Amino acid sequence: METSKFNKITALWIVVVLVLFIASIVLGIIMRLNQSEVISLYPTTFYTDMTVHGLTMIGIWFVAGMAAINYIMERYVKTSFYANLTALILTVFGVVLLWVSAFVGDFHAGWTFLHPLPLKLMWEKWATPMFLTSMAILGIGWLIWSLSLTASLLKKYSFSQVFAWQHLTKDPKTETPPFVLISMVTLVGIITCLIVAVVLIVLLFAEYFSRGTFVNDALLMKNLTYFFGHTIANEMLYLGLAIIYELFSEISGKPKWKTTWYVALAWNFTMVFILTAFFHHLYMDFVQPEGFQIIGQLASYFASLPAAGVTVFSIIIAVYKTKIKWSLANILFFVGVAGWVVGGLGAVIDATISNNFILHNTLWVPAHFHTYNAMGNVLFSLGFFYWFSKQFSGEEIKYKFSKLTIILLILGGAGFLAAFYFGGADSIPRRYSTYPVEFTTAKTLALIGATFASVYLIAILIFFANISKRCLNVIFSRS
Amino acid sequence: MQHTSILLLFLALAGAAILIFIYVFRTSKNANSDEGGMTNALRKRFWFILILFIVLGIFASVTIPKSPYFLFADEQPSRVVHIAAAQYYFLMSNEAIDPKNPGAGDTIEINTGELVEFRVTSLDVNHGFAIYGPNNDIVAQTQAMPGYVNRLRWKFTTPGTYNILCLEYCGNGHQLMKSTFTVK
Numbered sequence: 001m002e003t004s005k006f007n008k009i010t011a012l013w014i015v016v017v018l019v020l021f022i023a024s025i026v027l028g029i030i031m032r033l034n035q036s037e038v039i040s041l042y043p044t045t046f047y048t049d050m051t052v053h054g055l056t057m058i059g060i061w062f063v064a065g066m067a068a069i070n071y072i073m074e075r076y077v078k079t080s081f082y083a084n085l086t087a088l089i090l091t092v093f094g095v096v097l098l099w100v101s102a103f104v105g106d107f108h109a110g111w112t113f114l115h116p117l118p119l120k121l122m123w124e125k126w127a128t129p130m131f132l133t134s135m136a137i138l139g140i141g142w143l144i145w146s147l148s149l150t151a152s153l154l155k156k157y158s159f160s161q162v163f164a165w166q167h168l169t170k171d172p173k174t175e176t177p178p179f180v181l182i183s184m185v186t187l188v189g190i191i192t193c194l195i196v197a198v199v200l201i202v203l204l205f206a207e208y209f210s211r212g213t214f215v216n217d218a219l220l221m222k223n224l225t226y227f228f229g230h231t232i233a234n235e236m237l238y239l240g241l242a243i244i245y246e247l248f249s250e251i252s253g254k255p256k257w258k259t260t261w262y263v264a265l266a267w268n269f270t271m272v273f274i275l276t277a278f279f280h281h282l283y284m285d286f287v288q289p290e291g292f293q294i295i296g297q298l299a300s301y302f303a304s305l306p307a308a309g310v311t312v313f314s315i316i317i318a319v320y321k322t323k324i325k326w327s328l329a330n331i332l333f334f335v336g337v338a339g340w341v342v343g344g345l346g347a348v349i350d351a352t353i354s355n356n357f358i359l360h361n362t363l364w365v366p367a368h369f370h371t372y373n374a375m376g377n378v379l380f381s382l383g384f385f386y387w388f389s390k391q392f393s394g395e396e397i398k399y400k401f402s403k404l405t406i407i408l409l410i411l412g413g414a415g416f417l418a419a420f421y422f423g424g425a426d427s428i429p430r431r432y433s434t435y436p437v438e439f440t441t442a443k444t445l446a447l448i449g450a451t452f453a454s455v456y457l458i459a460i461l462i463f464f465a466n467i468s469k470r471c472l473n474v475i476f477s478r479s
Numbered sequence: 480m481q482h483t484s485i486l487l488l489f490l491a492l493a494g495a496a497i498l499i500f501i502y503v504f505r506t507s508k509n510a511n512s513d514e515g516g517m518t519n520a521l522r523k524r525f526w527f528i529l530i531l532f533i534v535l536g537i538f539a540s541v542t543i544p545k546s547p548y549f550l551f552a553d554e555q556p557s558r559v560v561h562i563a564a565a566q567y568y569f570l571m572s573n574e575a576i577d578p579k580n581p582g583a584g585d586t587i588e589i590n591t592g593e594l595v596e597f598r599v600t601s602l603d604v605n606h607g608f609a610i611y612g613p614n615n616d617i618v619a620q621t622q623a624m625p626g627y628v629n630r631l632r633w634k635f636t637t638p639g640t641y642n643i644l645c646l647e648y649c650g651n652g653h654q655l656m657k658s659t660f661t662v663k
């Protein structure tokens with residue numbers, strides 16, 4: 001009974017995420033088509049589209065990771081079904097309000113809704129409070145979920161065990177599974193940035209209702225915005241890594257990965273570094289104290305060390321010259337790690353202040369973050385979705401289909417991203433509905449991007465067609 | 480120049496990473512069941528992390544001093560240009576701009592080789608202030624933030640027309656914000 005409840009809700013999450021994913025990809029392709037001037041939208045329509053695309057994508061891949069780790073966590077501790085359900089209801093409710101505020105109310109402040117833009121009311125008067133309410137609902141729903149998962153972990157593991165500190169001693173008496181460690185490290189980051197998000201929303205509301213008597217400080221608001229935005233985007237990737245640590249060996253038919261001293265050390269370091277890397281979003285704000293700028297570059301660089309040295313190296317060791325059972329799920333994990341590495345390289349280049357001076361807010365930015373999302377984190381979650389749905393039918397999807405899916409994903413993803421990278425190196429700005437004539441390559445690159453993104457979409461549609469029926473069966477099965 | 484080297488560096492690194500992943504995948508496909516994976520994995524991991532640490536450390540110590548905050552920091556600018564960004568235009572002036580009464584601004588001409596300091600602020604929301612050179616690459620940039628003044632120092636070497644574009648999303652006219660100045 002208990003497991004079947006978790007099966008059902010996880011299957012429901014998967015269907016919701018994939019449906020919203022397909023819709024958001026379509027919005028993405030529409031943006032690229034507009035930038036190539038194949039279609040011609042009002043700028044406002046473009047920017048509402050952009051705002052909805054960005055926020056929906058971040059939201060769904062965050063909850064996809066959460067749903068997956070909640071499902072797996074049931075192997076180790078008892079979690080709360082009602083917290084999970086509350087999060088699902090509030091997520092759907094929040095997304096509906098977001099879409100209404102944007103598509104009906106014309107709200108279009110971008111996914112970061114950087115102060116004071118949301119308060120400028122360049123749209124329906126009610127759209128700003130509705131948008132802020134939608135963010136508050138999402139934030140609170142996710143906070144409840146994260147706190148509840150943390151509480152479940154802490155019921156079984158002591159504070160030092162859950163961070164695997166005993167593995168830093170000579171001979172640890174108990175083992176903290178890597179999955180538990182990574183989930184906990186990630187939940188700490190998530191809870192921190194969601195609390196900051198709540199503060200941010202309260203401050204925006206306060207200014208909105210004060211009618212000009214209270215004005216927030218722009219620099220402080222920008223720091224808060226990126227503390228939240230950067231951190232959540234990073235942490236959701238770590239949710240995906242927790243899945244890999246648990247499932248990669250299992251799906252490959254190999255013994256489980258173990259926590260060792262260096263795994264424990266690496267993830268504890270990551271927990272700290274990741275909270276200061278957001279400073280790289282403010283490099284071009286020269287009034288920010290210089291110390292923060294330099295911490296930003298160092299934290300961005302050294303956050304990549306434990307990740308690359310431990311996670312990437314581990315997956316390479318697990319595969320190198322080792323005969324393993326390949327299935328669509330672990331191929332998606334493997335390709336996803338490669339995508340994550342490539343995106344990370346683009347990120348480290350941009351996190352270098354002297355490079356950021358000419359790359360900041362060019363297409364280089366969507367280039368690298370789409371790499372580790374569309375070709376990284378998304379594939380981690382798709383791998384989980386596939387593994388999950390396969391439990392209930394036992395069969396692999398036809399070899400022909402899984403091969404086609406992978407090939408189209410890689411081909412479509414690579415072409416779509418290349419158009420962003422070349423655009424960024426060409427100084428083409430991000431977030432432009434159409435490009436000034438001086439950018440002679442911009443339209444062509446946008447068309448290439450739209451074309452390859454459509455190939456990527458086809459891969460997702462094939463994947464969706466293959467697993468949605470299984471998920472729907474789980475949702476509607478009796479018992 | 481820097482634009483091309485950044486792109487090439489990225490393509491080289493990304494290409495190498497992808498080749499390694501393909502190679503590793505193929506060694507797995509070709510493996511016999513009795514073959515034993517990587518030997519001495521812990522030692523190799525240690526060296527990998529150490530080398531990466533050193534490379535990143537060198538990279539950081541070379542690049543941080545080139546950060547824009549330290550550019551021409553010990554020289555006196557011979558020219559100050561005041562910039563106020565607003566939805567959806569840039570105001571440029573030789574005199575300080577009063578936010579309550581911004582005025583009409585000036586046409587700006589700058590000499591090659593002189594040290595200019597741009598004092599950049601915003602009259603409403605956050606904007607960007609990016610200088611595009613005659614071949615339409617970004618030369619330098621900073622942000623325009625309400626309530627703050629960012630000081631950007633630069634010496635121009637190539638004469639010509641320079642465009643200014645907004646690089647911080649500021650609303651539905653963001654893509655239209657544009658201004659120009661000339662370098663003689």
Ligand code: HEM
Binds near residue numbers: 028031
């Ligand atoms: C193939 C699928 C996708 C397509 C075609 C697509 C397309 C786009 C485009 C064209 C933009 C605007 C770029 C610009 O600034 O000019 C954009 C922005 C963005 N995308 Fe995607 N995208 C895709 C997948 C994703 C995924 C998986 C994520 C996951 C997190 C994501 C998150 C975002 C975010 C956060 C923004 C920034 C929005 C903003 O600037 O406010 N996208 N995308």
Ligand SMILES: [Cu+2]
Binds near residue numbers: 565605
């Ligand atoms: Cu602007």
